[in-house]
Amino acid sequence: MRGEIDGVLCGYSTVAPHIMLATVFAEHFGIRPAYAHAVQVGGATGLAMTMLAHHLVEAGVAKHVLVVGGENRLTGQSRDASILALAQVGHADYEVPLGPTIPAYYGLVASRYMHEYGVTQEDLAEFAVLMRSHALTHPGAQFHEAITVADVMASKPVALPLKLLDCCPVSDGGAAFVVSRERTGEVGVRVRGCAQAHTHQHVTAAPALSELGAEIAIARAKKAAGVAISDVRYAAVYDSFTITLAILLEDLGLAGRGEAAAWVRSGYFSRDGEMPLNTHGGLLSYGHCGVGGAMAHLVETHLQMTGRAGNRQVRDASIALLHGDGGVLSSHVSMFLERMR
Amino acid sequence: MSGSKQALADWTTGAEAILYQSCAACGSLQYFRRSFCAVCGAPDPVEKRASGAGTVYATSLVCRAATPETRAHIPYNIVLVDTIEGFRMMAHGDNDLSIGDKVTARFAPFAGRLVPYFEKVRS
Numbered sequence: 001m002r003g004e005i006d007g008v009l010c011g012y013s014t015v016a017p018h019i020m021l022a023t024v025f026a027e028h029f030g031i032r033p034a035y036a037h038a039v040q041v042g043g044a045t046g047l048a049m050t051m052l053a054h055h056l057v058e059a060g061v062a063k064h065v066l067v068v069g070g071e072n073r074l075t076g077q078s079r080d081a082s083i084l085a086l087a088q089v090g091h092a093d094y095e096v097p098l099g100p101t102i103p104a105y106y107g108l109v110a111s112r113y114m115h116e117y118g119v120t121q122e123d124l125a126e127f128a129v130l131m132r133s134h135a136l137t138h139p140g141a142q143f144h145e146a147i148t149v150a151d152v153m154a155s156k157p158v159a160l161p162l163k164l165l166d167c168c169p170v171s172d173g174g175a176a177f178v179v180s181r182e183r184t185g186e187v188g189v190r191v192r193g194c195a196q197a198h199t200h201q202h203v204t205a206a207p208a209l210s211e212l213g214a215e216i217a218i219a220r221a222k223k224a225a226g227v228a229i230s231d232v233r234y235a236a237v238y239d240s241f242t243i244t245l246a247i248l249l250e251d252l253g254l255a256g257r258g259e260a261a262a263w264v265r266s267g268y269f270s271r272d273g274e275m276p277l278n279t280h281g282g283l284l285s286y287g288h289c290g291v292g293g294a295m296a297h298l299v300e301t302h303l304q305m306t307g308r309a310g311n312r313q314v315r316d317a318s319i320a321l322l323h324g325d326g327g328v329l330s331s332h333v334s335m336f337l338e339r340m341r
Numbered sequence: 342m343s344g345s346k347q348a349l350a351d352w353t354t355g356a357e358a359i360l361y362q363s364c365a366a367c368g369s370l371q372y373f374r375r376s377f378c379a380v381c382g383a384p385d386p387v388e389k390r391a392s393g394a395g396t397v398y399a400t401s402l403v404c405r406a407a408t409p410e411t412r413a414h415i416p417y418n419i420v421l422v423d424t425i426e427g428f429r430m431m432a433h434g435d436n437d438l439s440i441g442d443k444v445t446a447r448f449a450p451f452a453g454r455l456v457p458y459f460e461k462v463r464s
Contacts, residue, residue, distance in 0.1 A: 083407040093353045094373055095431050097454055099403065099411035104419045107401030112421075115399075115440045157404040159419075204372065204421065204431045 002029070005178070007062030008036040009049040011069030011291025014085045015076035025068060035062050042089065042326025043238055045069065046175070046295035047194070047333035053179035054191040063181050069291030070174020082170045089327050091202045103159035103167050103241065105203045105328040110161050110243035116209060117250075121161050123261030124242040125152035128165045128284055130264050131239060134271065135281025137312050142171050142287035152242075166242040171287030175295035177302065187306045187341055192319070193225025194335035203328040213332040214251035214323065221334035227319060229253045232336075234304055234317035235275050236297035238325040239282040248323055249277075252334070276314040279304065294324050305339045349388050352457055357448045359393060359457055361428050362386035372428040393446030395424040395459070397438050410452040417451070420444075422459055434459035 008031060010022035018024055021038040025031075035056065041048045046069060053065035073082050083101055090096045090105065113119060129149055135141035147165060155164040183190075197213035197220065200206045222228065235254055239245040249260040254275060255268075263269060269277035280286045280300040283293050303309040304317035320337045350356035362371050366383035378386050398421040406412040420434040422444060433449060433456055442461050449458035 080407045083405075087407060091373060097353070097452075098419060098431055098433060098456055099406055099408075099414065099417065099452055100401075100419050100431070101403060101405065101407055103405070104401045104403050107403075108399040108419065108421055111401060111440060112399040157402070157416075160402040160404065162401075202373075204429055 002031060004064050005031050005066045006034045007053065007056055007065035008033045009053055009065060009067045010036070010038045011045045011049065011295075012038055012040040013071050014082065014290060015071050015073055031066070033062075033066075035065070041331045041333075043240055043294050044196075044324035044326035044331045044333045045291045046298060047322055047324035047335055048196065048331075050177075050179060050191070050298060051194045051196070051333055051335060054194065057179055057181040060181075065179045066176060067179060067295070068174070068176040069295050070176075071290040071292065072172040073170050073289050074172045076172070079170055089201070091204065095202060095204060101159055103162050106241045106243055107159035107162045108203055109206075109247070109329060110241070113209060113243060113247055114161065117258035119246060119258060119261065121153065121163075122149055124161070124166055124246060125149040126261045126264040127239065127242040127245045128152045130269060131245075131278060131282040131284035131286075134279050134312075135285035137271075138280045138286060141281045141285055142169055143281070143285045162241055162243065168240050168283040168288040168293070171289040171293065173287055173289035173296070174292040175299050177295070177299060183340060185306070187339065189302055189305045190338050190340050192227060192336040192338040193221055193223075194333065195220030195224055196334075197332045198330065201327055201330050206328065206330070209247075212247070212251060212329050214248050214325065214329070214334070217332035217334040218252045218323070221336060225336040227336050229321070231319050232275065232321045234301060234314060234320040235269070235277045236301045236320060236322040237277060238294055238297070238323060239278060239284050240288065240325070242284070244325060244329075245282070245284075247329065248325060252321065252323055254321070271312060271314055276304070276317070279309065279312045279314065297324075298322060301337060305337060349390065352448060352455055355455060357455065359391040359424075359430065359446060360388055361391055361424075361426060363389055370426065370428045372430050389426070391424050391426050391428075393457075394462075395422040395444055395446075397421075397434070397440050397442045397444055397459070398423045398429060399440060400434065400438055402436060408452070414451060420459055422446075430457070432457040432459055435461060
């Protein structure tokens with residue numbers, strides 16, 4: 001019930017920035033929470049809010065925390081405005097004057113990752129094809145036309161080695177969920193453990209590929225949760241670009257180093273595979289509306305874990321691993337969820 | 342910037358130079374100018390001028406830009422260069438640069454400013 005919401009955590013908005021967005025939201029929806037504020041950690045915001053909500057209810061600060069994010073990024077502003085706003089995550093003096101875009105920041109990382117681990121553009125294309133194949137089965141996904149590796153390779157260059165179909169779209173959308181202290185349904189999902197890592201903001205200041213924050217965050221989360229990657233049955237991993245997914249899957253230990261694309265090809269990450277991944281289609285094909293875009297990964301995970309994913313339902317989603325990334329692999333949140341009966 | 346003791350200008354303020362800072366206390370280098378060392382916190386790191394020599398660490402050829410000013414330049418190559426002095430910087434470079442190439446910097450106009458531009462060293 002709406003009146004029982006006593007905490008509100010709200011994502012940021014690039015279309016309608018506000019210094020008190022959670023309060024604006026609460027007033028609009030007639031909520032008077034005991035605890036409320038906005039959170040901004042780029043693409044990691046959704047999971048960072050979930051982590052905070054978890055700790056708030058554990059600490060007894062609130063009983064039911066509403067976590068919400070949404071933006072009309074596609075229709076609320078021009079694509080150029082969206083691209084320009086996001087590029088400001090770069091350093092104002094040392095990067096932004098060079099005219100980089102978010103795809104360029106990730107393009108830099110992609111070039112280096114491909115160089116060090118022998119990954120090819122065709123390999124990266126596999127992730128776009130996988131996410132599209134998953135989106136085909138979700139009525140709410142932005143894209144419903146199947147694509148092939150050849151389509152990805154032939155798509156317009158954006159920031160090479162990344163091409164249009166290596167990049168998530170700009171989308172309208174939103175997502176919300178409630179994190180409660182006590183289980184509210186017959187089947188519940190509990191946060192088994194979570195952790196963060198923040199190593200840098202700007203790609204110029206990023207550590208070596210072998211020292212990125214995903215590996216640090218997952219190590220902390222595994223310790224907090226007391227689970228191993230071998231226990232995981234469903235994966236929800238941030239996929240702003242194909243390279244993001246490639247790096248994160250390998251950093252998290254969900255695939256061997258330099259092997260993620262081959263595992264995609266073999267069906268390992270497909271809905272019926274050993275480790276179903278982003279069965280809604282991810283940011284790449286379900287869509288990316290900002291904070292809500294990455295929250296859709298959690299919404300889909302919850303549907304899978306509670307057996308409500310319909311024609312996308314996987315066999316077993318008893319333990320899930322979620323991972324979010326903000327900036328240019330700058331901020332990371334790893335989270336293990338466990339189904340409770 | 343709070344660099345009141347800064348005696349030199351660099352490309353970020355329109356001069357044809359690449360500067361970095363060196364901490365007298367711990368020896369750390371940093372490229373982003375600050376009035377203190379980000380590693381040990383010691384004040385007033387020493388400003389130094391880089392030679393412009395380095396090695397390409399990463400590249401991305403921008404083919405889709407977001408402003409009319411930058412769009413006029415596409416495609417342009419954004420590069421990360423590891424300088425021989427020991428810090429990493431972002432710049433522009435020749436479109437055919439590869440990771441590992443030895444490069445040297447000049448300065449080129451871009452979107453109404455002067456930016457560092459790396460070319461391959463012909464050996």
